[in-house]
Amino acid sequence: MRMILRRSNPGLLMNNSPDELRRLACEACRHCLGSKERQRYLTQLIRLVKSRLWRDNSPYYQDALQQTWIYLCQNLCEGKTAKPYDPEIASVTTWLNKYLKFRLSDFEQAVKADRARYVSAYGEDGGTADVVATLTAKPEIPPILERVQDWLNQNAGELRKIHIANDPKINCYELILRRLPPETPWQALENEFGVSYKTLESFYRRQCKPRLREFGRAEGHLNS
Structure with a gap:
């Protein structure tokens, strides 16, 4: 993965500014896979970028977020499951938000597909009730x-x-x-x-x- 690291005055950067996130991504990829140095920069990157990511109240948001962190670790430098991150195309936040929204859409479509597979069950009053509506919602999973x-x-x-x-x-x-x-x-x-x-x-x-x-x-x- 090719990244050009431009030096800048750190005093001019906010802790979670796009330039700082890009710097951390570049620093992480300068070090070999599995090294302490890469792990340290990845941890810093995750801590800072999480405040800039897309948020919503969907019940599967935390699941999608977990997949996004794994995607970051696997594809920031080497591109294990997708094309590696390219800082010339998008910021780290834009790159991750795109993936996160795709995963949220996947979960939403999966829920709709599951609902479509359920047949309606008769209620006590002779009407019909959606079986899915009677199930207890899965609690949100923390990161x-x-x-x-x-x-x-x-x-x-x-x-x-x-x-x-x-x-x-x-x-x-x-x-x-x-x-x-x-x-x-x-x-x-x-x-x-x-x-x-x-x-x-x-x-x-x-x-x-x-x-x-x-x-x-x-x-x-x-x-x-």
């Missing part, structure tokens, strides 16, 4: 990625204490952070830490994943 990041930051001290024997730098905080979207490949972590990816994956499965699942259950995202 999962952001909630996990907040949980990591709040519990960083404890999570860093859980590490591979004699190697404190390989701990639950670092591994969970690096396995968030966009996931750092195990092979890349093996090269960085100098430890077999099988050892890293085993430690993650035994020590880190159970704590992440416990958080998920506490948040109501997992049933068991």
Whole structure:
């Protein structure tokens, strides 16, 4: 992905101005996939751009928003599922808003299609009632990625204490952070830490994943 980073006076930029968002996108793509540096810039970009995104009161807005964050992580630089972001064509906000509105439209069309598949059921008064109308609406899902990041930051001290024997730098905080979207490949972590990816994956499965699942259950995202 080619991006031209023009230097500007940071004092003239608002925290979430288009120029600042573009700068963060460029900085993220200067660093290799899975690196700490890219993850840091992506996190900053997400925190700033969220206040500029399209908002509405649809019951599936949060679901569409989650898909938008995943889309950002996968296609900002490499273009895993679509063409990579091009700063010469659109701002980061315009690019993401276009995708977000498409996903909202997809959800709306899916709901209409589901309603069309339901037959009308007879009510007690002999009239007809839409079966879908009797179903409990699904509660809005909070931004999962952001909630996990907040949980990591709040519990960083404890999570860093859980590490591979004699190697404190390989701990639950670092591994969970690096396995968030966009996931750092195990092979890349093996090269960085100098430890077999099988050892890293085993430690993650035994020590880190159970704590992440416990958080998920506490948040109501997992049933068991």
